[in-house]
Amino acid sequence: MLLLDSLPYLIKRVHRSQWLPLYRLIKSDGNNVSTKIRRIQGDINKLAADLSTFIPKDKIIVKAPNNQIWLKGDYLHDLRDWFTVRGF
Numbered sequence: 001m002l003l004l005d006s007l008p009y010l011i012k013r014v015h016r017s018q019w020l021p022l023y024r025l026i027k028s029d030g031n032n033v034s035t036k037i038r039r040i041q042g043d044i045n046k047l048a049a050d051l052s053t054f055i056p057k058d059k060i061i062v063k064a065p066n067n068q069i070w071l072k073g074d075y076l077h078d079l080r081d082w083f084t085v086r087g088f
Contacts, residue, residue, distance in 0.1 A: 009042035011088045020083055024076045035071040035079065044069065054078065 014021055021038040040047060048062050048069055055078075061070040071079075 007042075007046075007086075009040060009044065009047045011037070011083060012039040012041060013088070014039075020080055020088060022076055022079050022083075024074060033074045035073065035075045037069040037071075037079065038067070040067045040069065051079075051082075054082070 011020060013019060023036040023038065025034045025036060026032070037047075044062055044064050044067060048060050051060055051069070051071075055071060055073075055075060059072040061072070063070060
C-alpha cells in the first residue's frame with residue numbers, strides 16, 4: 001500500500017457521506033458514458049499519469065482549472081477499487 005503522504009496529489013472525500021468523489025455520467029441516448037473524478041488537490045497531471053497504467057491515455061481528459069479528470073467510458077468501479085487500495 002502506498003503512503004498518501006508520498007503522493008503529490010490527494011482526493012478529498014465527500015464531506016457528509018465520506019464517499020469518494022467519483023461520478024458516472026450517462027448521456028440521454030444511453031450510449032455515451034463517461035466517468036468524472038472531482039475534488040483533486042495537488043498534481044493533477046501526476047494523477048492522470050498514474051491512471052494511465054490501467055486506463056488508455058486517449059480516454060483521460062484533464063480539466064485542471066476545475067480540478068477534475070474526465071474519463072471516456074465507465075470506470076467507476078475500477079477507480080473506486082484503485083483509490084481504496086491506495087488508502088484514499
